């Protein structure tokens with residue numbers, strides 16, 4: 300069903316997370332951005348826990364308060380507005396949860412999803428990417444070997460969001476290189492398993508508040524029961540997780556672009572030159588009008604992908620379109636915002652400066668813009 304209005308419950312959640320974003324998230328996100336790279340900041344974990352965010356991903360039968368995809372997108376837009384770093388930490392956990400929800404056994408759901416619901420705030424990590432194979436999601440060098448009643452994992456995953464802070468890692472590994480995609484499997488590996496090490500943390504241009512590092516699995520043993528899904532189902536599980544996840548990266552980018560547009564608009568109305576506000580120049584107002592139009596379009600693309608998700612329909616291309624359009628918009632909005640703010644945009648203390656650093660990374664994470672176009676064009 301097509302609807303352009305949110306339900307009362309959705310509006311309440313939107314308002315709740317708008318306030319959380321403004322009062323609690325934005326102020327600490329700016330501080331965390333300026334800190335040295337390291338593990339996940341405790342203040343982000345506290346907000347995750349106190350706001351019950353992870354429970355929104357978990358079905359009621361496992362102790363959560365699961366919301367549908369559009370409601371989740373509305374919330375993530377607010378988180379992205381306040382801090383795309385925080386939104387990325389949350390989304391990475393979403394990916395891990397989604398993999399377990401799609402392919403996990405009832406026992407895995409009971410154990411690992413419940414673990415994330417601790418009031419102190421917990422996160423998980425999603426680990427397909429390796430150094431040599433970012434855009435190629437079907438050739439992993441990480442291996443898994445069955446030995447008795449345990450799998451033994453060896454390899455290196457990088458980059459990994461929530462590295463070192465994750466309650467568990469969802470790890471893709473190859474069990475048989477001769478079998479191509481059907482040799483790939485996904486495993487859940489508790490963060491405290493011997494042989495799991497992480498570091499050093501990336502010193503990044505953007506997303507500086509997101510802990511990202513290489514995670515190494517050195518003869519890591521997990522029980523046979525930690526295989527997610529049936530043997531050989533790993534590639535399909537990965538595609539299902541990223542197909543949904545991309546729409547939510549789009550939602551976060553809508554929030555980021557909205558933040559940039561608000562700041563640029565406020566400045567354009569306030570700043571006067573020769574007694575006229577700069578917005579009275581079409582050179583300033585037309586790009587803002589374009590951005591506002593594209594912002595609406597980006598949000599609708601996100602909601603469309605989410606509507607398909609809710610209906611259990613194929614949302615692969617729709618999700619890629621949402622991510623592609625919204626992340627490119629985030630880059631354009633922050634670039635235009637920097638121009639409109641003029642020399643005031645270049646200070647590290649100015650939010651627009653952070654937003655444009657973060658926006659650049661959204662075009663790469665979760666599959667580059669090229670890869671989104673490859674997904675979309677595969678359906679032409």
Ligand SMILES: Cc1cc2nc3c(=O)[nH]c(=O)nc-3n(C[C@H](O)[C@H](O)[C@H](O)COP(=O)(O)OP(=O)(O)OC[C@H]3O[C@@H](n4cnc5c(N)ncnc54)[C@H](O)[C@@H]3O)c2cc1C
Pocket residue numbers: 391425426427428429430431432433434435457458459460461506511660663664665666667668669670673
């Ligand atoms: C901030 C951030 C956080 C991340 N977090 C995680 C995480 O938590 N877990 C995880 O597993 N991964 C993570 N990633 C990795 C991310 O998924 C990869 O960076 C992404 O898939 C691209 O891979 P790559 O960087 O190795 O680029 P490459 O695959 O080396 O690509 C290089 C260039 O070639 C282009 N290219 C490659 N193949 C094609 C093609 N077929 N058609 C057209 N162009 C092509 C790409 O678009 C790109 O421009 C993260 C990345 C970033 C930036």
